[in-house]
Amino acid sequence: MSTGTKVAKAAGILMVAMVFSRIIGYVRDVVIYSSFGQNNLTDAYNAAFSIPDFLYFLLVGGALSSAFIPVFSSYIATEKEEEGWKVASIIFNIVIILMLIGSTIGIIFAPTLIRILVPGFTPENIILTVKMTRIMFIQALFMALSGISIGILNSYHHFLSPAIGGIVYNLGIIVVGSILSPYIGIMGFSVGVVIGAVLSFAVQIPVLLKIGLRYKPVIDLQHPGVRKIGVLVLPVLIGLSVTQFNLFVNQNLGSNLPEGMISALRAAQRIMQLPIGIFAVSIAVATFPTLTGYAARKEKEEFKKTMSLGIRTIIFVTLPAAVGLIALRVPIVRLLFQQRQFTIEDTQATAYALLFYCFGLIAYSSIQLLNRIFYSLQDTIMPVVIGVVTIVVNIILNLTLIKPLGHGGLALAYSLAGFVNMVALLCILRRKIGSIDGRKMLASFVKTLGISLIMGVVTYETAQFMETIVDVGTKMGQVIQVGVSVPVGILVFGALVMLFKMEEGELAKKMLLRRVSRK
DSSP: OOHHHHHHHHHHHHHHHHHHHHHHHHHHHHHHHHHHOSSHHHHHHHHHTHHHHHHHIIIIITHHHHHHHHHHHHHHHTTOHHHHHHHHHHHHHHHHHHHHHHHHHHHHTHHHHHHHHOTTSOHHHHHHHHHHHHHHHHHHHHHHHHHHHHHHHHHTTOOHHHHHHHHHHHHHHHHHHHHHHHHHTTHHHHHHHHHHHHHHHHTTHHHHHHTTOOOOOOOOTTOHHHHHHHHHHHHHHHHHHHHHHHHHHHHHHHTTSSTTHHHHHHHHHHHHHHHIIIIIHHHHHHHHHHHHHHHHTTOHHHHHHHHHHHHHHHHHHHHHHHHHHHHTHHHHHHHHHOSTTOOHHHHHHHHHHHHHHHTTHHHHHHHHHHHHHHHHTTOOHHHHHHHHHHHHHHHHHHHHHHHHHTHHHHHHHHHHHHHHHHHHHHHHHHHHHSOOOHHHHHHHHHHHHHHHHHHHHHHHHHHHHHHHHSOTTSHHHHHHHHHHHHHHHHHHHHHHHHHHTOHHHHHHHHHHHOOOOOO
16 A cells, blocks of 8 residues: 555545544533623633643653554554554553542643743632633543544554544533533533543544553553653653743733633634644644554655655645635634624634634645654754754744734734744754655645745635625524635645646645545
């Protein structure tokens, strides 16, 4: 099976599951925002995620998975499966102990941590945020279990059940939150987060058993594989600490803005992350084990071919998505959220943030794969060095732009920092491995940008025309406006791609349309 076909099949599984997961995630947000609006309650709910998520991403979501998958995959690729499972068991046991300790400390000191995180909140809102934070620390433990399981399954090229886990997670939040919120308010959704995390881990268990789960209750810090992960994980740990610190700075600054701005930023960022989650993450996750295998076997040409294929396809898919979101930002936010407690003013605030977030969509999409390229080479230091520099840039831009642009300044700073990160990673990668097909990537970017801009203009004008013939004050009118504008944009983009005979069109088509069949 060719490299393109393998990646296309893996990405195909992920994309289908991701689409469903993002749809359910959208339904979750609609249920929350339509029930409570975009105000101090939803600000508290969003802020409550911050510290438990920090603990999870620090120990599992980013640092450990970035170091664990390359090491575990190398054992699988070199037919040392038994040793690989021993390493997985040791890491599993260590992480669970650390998560229990971290969660306990977090629960005890939650009031102090929240006052530092969001000093602009009222005393009543801080109390509410503390309560929800303590509840959400429980979900961090189960997300850690799920994170390690996903790392193992991805190393075996199993992608479906981890993706389904995201769907189940959001369903748990919606169902439990909807049942409990009439009695305990927005805290009901915090309980739903915990139940969702439990279910997300539970769906991984049958597949782990199927591939031959070999858990051992052992801790051996001197094992070569564990020590290797320790060496690899330390730089990423530092980098993620700095990255999360930047998010805390955003929360801190955002808490002093008018009520609801933290929620507006969160909602806009989630919309911007839709194409990242559906396309960029799918391609990056599907490509990562393949890159790791090529790196372990020192197959340099196949490695470069797979890397170039992945980056060009990500650019081709996500650049038009960014332009389309900019053109339809108000109609999309209005359609998705504007109902009941979510007002016209909330729509405008969210669309304003979305405009600036979209400028960085292609950068953060590319970074999903670029970081993994370095990790597959077992180089976790360079992404951290670059990350630290760009995060400092981000913080400086936050402080500079928040005054003239308000919450839009925080979104723009995030986007500009993403481009600094992406360009730096590409430059360092070229020095590290030689030619990276840079001219081909640049040519693909320029062509895709030109086509996307034409598509964006047509899409925007279509949306404006639809406002003259339908009542966008009704949900049906909003559905018609977006439902006509989006297909028109896709058709224009597709026609221009065929006209210019872009190679990436065929690559994207394979990833989006190929039927997935397991060997």
